[in-house]
Amino acid sequence: MGTVRSKRILIVDDEPEHCLYISQALTAAGYQPSVTNDGPKAITLSREQKFDLYLLDIRMQPMDGLAVLQEIRNQQPEAKAIILSAFGDVDTAVKCMKLGAYDFLSKPINMDELLITVGNALKSLELQQEIKTLRDQIEIQQSPDQLLGESASMQELLHTIEQIAQHNLTVLIRGESGTGKELTARALHALSQRAEEPFVSVDCATLPETLVESELFGYERGAFTGAVAQKPGRFEQAGKGTLFLDEIGNLPTTVQVKLLRVLQERCLRRLGGKVEIPFHATLVSATNVDLEKSIKEGKFREDLYYRLNEFMLRIPPLRERRGDIPLLVKHFLDLFNRQFHKKVLGVSPEVISLFTSYAWPGNVRELKNIMKRGVVLADEWIEKTHLSEGPLAQAAPAETAGLESIPLEAIEGFALKDIVKQETVRVERQIILQTLEATRWNRSLTAKRLEIDYKTLYNKMKEYQIG
Ligand SMILES: Nc1ncnc2c1ncn2[C@@H]1O[C@H](COP(=O)(O)OP(=O)(O)OP(=O)(O)O)[C@@H](O)[C@H]1O
Ligand SMILES: [Mg+2]
Structure with missing residues (x-):
C-alpha cells in the first residue's frame, strides 16, 4: 500500500465544496490529491502532470466528464478514472465505463466506498505496471540479439547462413573479436532442422587445459581422482542439436586428436569409459586467430582444420x-x-x-x-x-579522420588532378587486394562485394599488377 499512497490523484468537479469534501477525505487517508473545478483545466493539468487516477464528475460546464475522460484516455490510456455520477446519469456513466473508466460511484458519495474504490483502482494500476515491467524483462531475456545487418557484406552473410543452415554442415566461423561469431552460430542453429534440439556452447579459451577433456567428453566414476560420479560431457549434452566450440584455436593438441576422431567416427568415449557413445550433433566452431598460421607453427592440426571447415563463414569487421x-x-x-x-x-x-x-x-x-x-x-x-x-x-571527428596529412614537398610541381589520380590508384589497389584476400582470391565474389563488374575487376587487376 505504501507506493499506492504516493500515486497522483486529480479531482475534477465543478462544485468547489464537493471537491473539498472529497479532497479532505483522501488527504485524511494519506493521499495527496490535486483539485480543479473545470474540464479544460483538468486536461491541461493532465498533460503537464500525468496523474495516475482521475475522479471525474459527469455534470460539469463547459465540458462534461465524458468529454474530459475521452481526452485523458487518448493521452494516457493506462491512467485510471473513477466517475462520480448523480442520480439520473446512469446512461452516461455506462458510456464512461465503455470508454475504459475503472468504476463509477453514485452521489451522494459514501466515503468508505470511495476510499475502497480508489485503493482498488491504484492497486490495479500498480499491478498493470508490474506486469509491463516483467513483460519487458522477459522480452529482453528471451529474445537474444538477432544478427542484424544491412550492408552488402552482411546481407550476403545472412543469405549464406540461411542456405547452409539446412544442411547440417560442420561450419567454421572466422572473424575478429566482437563481430558476432557466437550470434552467427546461434542463427545457424535456429534456422536448421535442429532448432528444437539443444545448443551447447563451450568456450575453449576460458576452460583450463586440464578440464577441457572431461568437460567435452565427460567421465565415468573413478576415471581420475575426484571423479566420484559419472558425468556426461558437452558432446553428449548437445544430443541431436548443435555443439558450438568457441575459440577453437585454443584447443590443446591432445584434445585436437580426440576431436578429430569423434568427427571421423561419429562416436566417443567418456574418460575412463569403455562404451562407444554415438555423436549426433552438428559441430560449429569459431576462431579469431589465424588458424593457417597456427598450422604452420605446429599448434593446430591440419587434418582437423579440414574437418572443421566443411564450410567457412567469414564475418567482416565493423569498420x-x-x-x-x-x-x-x-x-x-x-x-x-x-x-x-x-x-x-x-x-x-x-x-x-x-x-x-x-x-x-x-x-x-x-x-x-x-x-x-x-x-x-x-x-x-x-x-x-x-x-x-x-x-x-x-578519436578525431569524421572530417579529418583517416586523412593523413600529405607532406607538401612530396607534391610540389604536381597538378592537383595528378595527385588525386595517384592516390586513387593507391587506394583502389589496396582495397582490391584486401578483398581478394578476404575472399580467398575468389574474383567473382570480389567483384560482387566491390559492386563492379567482373571485367572491370579483371582490367584493374591487370593495370595494378595484382595476381
Ligand atoms: N550483427 C549483429 N546484430 C546485433 N547484435 C550483434 C551483432 N553482432 C554482434 N552483436 C552483439 O555483439 C556482442 C558480441 O557478439 P558475439 O558474442 O557473437 O561476438 P564474437 O564474435 O563471438 O566475439 P568474441 O570473439 O569476443 O567471442 C553480442 O552481445 C551480440 O549480441
Ligand atoms: Mg564469442
Missing part, C-alpha cells in the same frame, strides 16, 4: 561495413531504453560522426557497450561527454 552502424545504433538504443526504462532519443550528430570514422577494434560488442553506457548516462541525446574514456572519446 569494413560501416553501413550497418545506423541500424545497430537504433537496435541497441531501443534495447537499452527498454532495459533501463529510459527514453533517450538518439545519438548526437557529433557522436554519429565519431562512430562513422572510428576503427571499432572491439567491433559490434564495443558499439553495444558504448550504447549501453550512453543510454544509462544520457537524458535526451547521447553526446560525446557520455562516451567512455576509451579510444573512441579521443
